[in-house]
Amino acid sequence: MIVRPLDAGDKDQWQALYDGYHRFYDRPDLPQDFFDGVFDRLMGGDPQDFHALVAEADGRLLGLTHYVFHPHMWFPEGVCYLQDLFASADARGKGVGRALIEGVYAAADAAGGPRVYWLTQEFNYAGRMLYDRVGVRTPFIRYNRPL
Amino acid sequence: MIVRPLDAGDKDQWQALYDGYHRFYDRPDLPQDFFDGVFDRLMGGDPQDFHALVAEADGRLLGLTHYVFHPHMWFPEGVCYLQDLFASADARGKGVGRALIEGVYAAADAAGGPRVYWLTQEFNYAGRMLYDRVGVRTPFIRYNRPL
Amino acid sequence: MIVRPLDAGDKDQWQALYDGYHRFYDRPDLPQDFFDGVFDRLMGGDPQDFHALVAEADGRLLGLTHYVFHPHMWFPEGVCYLQDLFASADARGKGVGRALIEGVYAAADAAGGPRVYWLTQEFNYAGRMLYDRVGVRTPFIRYNRPL
Amino acid sequence: MIVRPLDAGDKDQWQALYDGYHRFYDRPDLPQDFFDGVFDRLMGGDPQDFHALVAEADGRLLGLTHYVFHPHMWFPEGVCYLQDLFASADARGKGVGRALIEGVYAAADAAGGPRVYWLTQEFNYAGRMLYDRVGVRTPFIRYNRPL
Numbered sequence: 001m002i003v004r005p006l007d008a009g010d011k012d013q014w015q016a017l018y019d020g021y022h023r024f025y026d027r028p029d030l031p032q033d034f035f036d037g038v039f040d041r042l043m044g045g046d047p048q049d050f051h052a053l054v055a056e057a058d059g060r061l062l063g064l065t066h067y068v069f070h071p072h073m074w075f076p077e078g079v080c081y082l083q084d085l086f087a088s089a090d091a092r093g094k095g096v097g098r099a100l101i102e103g104v105y106a107a108a109d110a111a112g113g114p115r116v117y118w119l120t121q122e123f124n125y126a127g128r129m130l131y132d133r134v135g136v137r138t139p140f141i142r143y144n145r146p147l
Numbered sequence: 148m149i150v151r152p153l154d155a156g157d158k159d160q161w162q163a164l165y166d167g168y169h170r171f172y173d174r175p176d177l178p179q180d181f182f183d184g185v186f187d188r189l190m191g192g193d194p195q196d197f198h199a200l201v202a203e204a205d206g207r208l209l210g211l212t213h214y215v216f217h218p219h220m221w222f223p224e225g226v227c228y229l230q231d232l233f234a235s236a237d238a239r240g241k242g243v244g245r246a247l248i249e250g251v252y253a254a255a256d257a258a259g260g261p262r263v264y265w266l267t268q269e270f271n272y273a274g275r276m277l278y279d280r281v282g283v284r285t286p287f288i289r290y291n292r293p294l
Numbered sequence: 295m296i297v298r299p300l301d302a303g304d305k306d307q308w309q310a311l312y313d314g315y316h317r318f319y320d321r322p323d324l325p326q327d328f329f330d331g332v333f334d335r336l337m338g339g340d341p342q343d344f345h346a347l348v349a350e351a352d353g354r355l356l357g358l359t360h361y362v363f364h365p366h367m368w369f370p371e372g373v374c375y376l377q378d379l380f381a382s383a384d385a386r387g388k389g390v391g392r393a394l395i396e397g398v399y400a401a402a403d404a405a406g407g408p409r410v411y412w413l414t415q416e417f418n419y420a421g422r423m424l425y426d427r428v429g430v431r432t433p434f435i436r437y438n439r440p441l
Numbered sequence: 442m443i444v445r446p447l448d449a450g451d452k453d454q455w456q457a458l459y460d461g462y463h464r465f466y467d468r469p470d471l472p473q474d475f476f477d478g479v480f481d482r483l484m485g486g487d488p489q490d491f492h493a494l495v496a497e498a499d500g501r502l503l504g505l506t507h508y509v510f511h512p513h514m515w516f517p518e519g520v521c522y523l524q525d526l527f528a529s530a531d532a533r534g535k536g537v538g539r540a541l542i543e544g545v546y547a548a549a550d551a552a553g554g555p556r557v558y559w560l561t562q563e564f565n566y567a568g569r570m571l572y573d574r575v576g577v578r579t580p581f582i583r584y585n586r587p588l
Contacts, residue, residue, distance in 0.1 A: 070215065122286045144282060436558055438577050
């Protein structure tokens, strides 16, 4: 298995994975426009927009992650927010998630801003089993503006 | 009390407030360079860096908030992250925090990306008494890369 | 202020406090039978049923607590569960809650089973401000059978 | 698999399971006296002390649970506290935990006090995957007296 940046030829496999990710969060049946727009952003090369890494074995994509660098008040070098992480159901338990997170760590190091964080639902037990090994839980919880 | 953008003439009062904020998080005695750097960024006008609002009454600054717009995978218009919020100790309970959060809501509306979120420590009871009234708690918790 | 066991002559004042407690948990308008039954149990002297302490100043009851000793698998001496704690609204911030909890600590010591615990809602911010000072938060959360 | 009350002939198998339970909570090497004392209590028939159920298949014990009825201020019929639940490592994922919890539900119904609750560590992910299916998470968290 290798972890590498998303490539223009990955679109179909990437979309299947990202659709699976949204189904996990109860957002099925997103329109094709949504996937087209996201893929264009990921391939657009804007350093201030999201980047993607994929895990691949034998020409098959097993997982993806999307991350973005954004400013932080306390750290002038900025921070890296790992927003999306997903492994296909039949690739679970094989280290795909860990490899992707470590790929983001390496990308953050290369960008000169090694701080990486992510948010997850308190009851995402399977995810947290991994996160407790590769990350540190903080006492911070998220509030949203009601819309 | 009015809520307005930070102004170049606010530096001394702003610094006193922001120092109080950091003391709340057990970070006393930050160097002057830190405050100079942050203030320059806030006044620099970069739309992708942080912005500041202050609450003022009778020429005195009672509180501050710093927020930033950053990309989001699911919402092409981006989201607004309210990172810092602070009211001076003698201005607590007078609606300063609420007015500042509502000021960020208005700024996000004006920017065309109305989604606003923030993070807070689970045990920030005084803050959460306010946040439960102006926001919605989510089940998301934060993990950090160990550094 | 003194903390002392509930007395037969306290019924009216005790009921007013305990009604306030239930209103806090959104259970208004409990029938008189409920209060009669609870008061009889508290005064019944059964060592395996609940006990009550009250905080009193100038002949007025300011708060109450109800606690029970029950067996524990790991500690043969049993444990003490502090179930109810309440201070009247106009007595908040005067140390009533702390005095009552410390009264239960002393009762548990006298009974030979010094372990005391209680449960509180995660968002009971005012209560937790006190509990963090007199107790230790554990990572244990409660599940109920669905009924 | 059947769920049945603990029997005098179960001691060796019961002890192996209960030792595994304590190792899960980082309490290895408990003395034989501890196990003797607990087993005697479980077999002693005191209605106010703990009871035990075991899950058995082919003469082998796969799991255990210990529960106790104790008074509750609001419910005169009392409540049932399920304190210990454990399945042997090689019996996980086979419904042992669920069968034991449902066994306690049935015992509570038979005793006329159907309310059952238990506490678990917030990060007991494997346990909570089951508890979310057979129980309801509440917002209650536990505080201990510092000792």
